[in-house]
Amino acid sequence: MNYNWNWGVFFQTIPAGDETYLTWVIHGLGWTIAISLCAWVIALVLGSIAGTLRTVPNKKLAFIGHTWVEFFRNVPLLMQLFLWFFVVPELLPRDLAMWVKQDMPAKEFLTAVVALGLFTSARVAEQVRAGIQALPRGQRNAGLALGLTQTQTYRFVLLPMAFRIIIPPLTSEFMNAFKNSGVAYAVGVWELVFVSRQMVEETGGQVIESLIVPTVLYIVCAYAANRVMAVIESRAHVPGFIVAK
């Protein structure tokens, strides 16, 4: 391989300023983490609600949960991002639309968070639903027979076990939030993918260095997410309960 390695590229200053590329990478990492964590919070909250709704006896509420999941699951993530960025502002009332397009602070970042959060929420919802449905039917009956209301039965009986069961797939989903956050470059957020593309173009030839460092940082982020979930999993372990082991 006739490649001219130059890891020093990260300590070069960018053409239009006095920052180094390393500073860029660090900023990029910051945005990646910010988008992923904010989107994950949205996904966890809304996904839990939508997934729970899909399992309630009330048909109308179940339909709302179902529609939510199907909408955000059946459209590609990148397309959803573009829809939020280019189409949704057009649908707003005129003054609000102007504000969103011209004055809204951190518009690109917020759009990416909303798009990734809602996309991921549909996937979380399906896992929550699966977790609830995996519980023996008698658990719900036992809660109700004690005199708990439907809501209390979910809160104290069904959801605590459902979430324990789905920790492994939720772990993957949390890691996906980091990996999928890369699409944000498409609307101009300076996160890791954006930074590496920019470096490829500007450094004239240091392609491998420009791509490898962000790649390693993604691996570190995803693995950190994995470890956080592993700690939660061991803390939530139920003595004598095999599945959650």
Added chain:
Amino acid sequence: MIKIENVSKWYGNFQVLTDCTTNVEKGEVVVVCGPSGSGKSTLIKCVNGLEPIQQGKIVVNGTQVNDLRTDLPKLRAHVGMVFQHFELFPHMSITQNLAIGQVKVLGRSQDEAMERGLRLLDRVGLKAHANKFPGELSGGQQQRVAIARALSMDPICMLFDEPTSALDPEMINEVLDVMVELAKEGMTMMVVTHEMGFARKVANRVVFMDQGQIVEDATKDDFFGQPRSDRAQQFLSKILNH
């Protein structure tokens, strides 16, 4: 205490209960038996409204269960139920299992609920296991905890849905002993079971069901002495010949 009048129920087009009528008086122990698929478990789940009925009427302690205005959680709080598969809450310790209904439904303080829970646990002989989790107990122990959990709500009557069917044979008696004790204390009980020994010992009446219908509703002595229907005779000869 429990009045079941002309109750019919369908799952889609399939009729699971046909015109069932019976009642359980205060202090009475009624055993419901019959072949599997005869609708006995479905019937007992209708009593506290876990399953809806399409026709007829069920009244528990003066409150009509199948009335949309009935506050079902309030009614169920005082109707104890024990399930075939125990259905303890696996993520809660035994004491938490015994306290949750008392605290969240009856509004008792945590201390009061714990104290009452421990007393009931002692009564079913499991005080030493108070801080364990359901998954660490045997089936028979779990079912005794489940009975204690139902009793913690000070029930006016108890429903048992095949309480020993999922147990190993050697564990059946420890559960039946607790139930016999309860019956002797005068608890109103409706018990779906195949345990004819239990029925003989404590039942006042036996209800025999087949294909969603109540075929026979007789006193214990009449039922075991001279069952009127052929179907009940066949059933008895099959399960009593061992």
